[in-house]
Amino acid sequence: MRTSIIVQNLKCGGCATTITNKLTELKNISEITVDTNSSTVSFIAQDANDALEVKNKLKTLGYPSIEDTNGVLSKAKSFVSCATGKLAN
Template sequence: MKTSIIVQNLKCGGCANTITSKLSEINNVLDLKIDIDESKVSFNYKNEVDVLAVKDKLKTLGYPSIEDINSLTSKAKSFVSCAIGKF
């Protein structure tokens, strides 16, 4: 199955690199695509547990879904994730 998640704090290629790297580590998450302009993370998955794992990982990295609160902590985490993704 295929889904997309609109995330907050996605600003550049560094962010996209970090998201791609970390989400690729999750089993059953395939064909990952990041659309920076639309702040969208799209992927194929096998079951709902996979989607929840992706949402949790995104939130941990500082890219909460649009339904979640975008706290100052999330913004700071995304800044660090972005910087790491640029290297």
């Protein structure tokens, strides 16, 4: 099933690279696309549990969904994830 999640703290290609690389590691997740203009992460998941796993992974990377709290810790994590993604390019 195709799923899209609107996330917070998604700023640039570095963020998109980190998100794509980390979500690719998850089982049952494919066709990952990240749109920095709309802050949307789209993917195909086998079922709702797999989609929830993606949502939780995004949160641990510092990119919580729009309905989740976006505290200082999330913002700091996204900064690190962004820098890591820029270095990977």
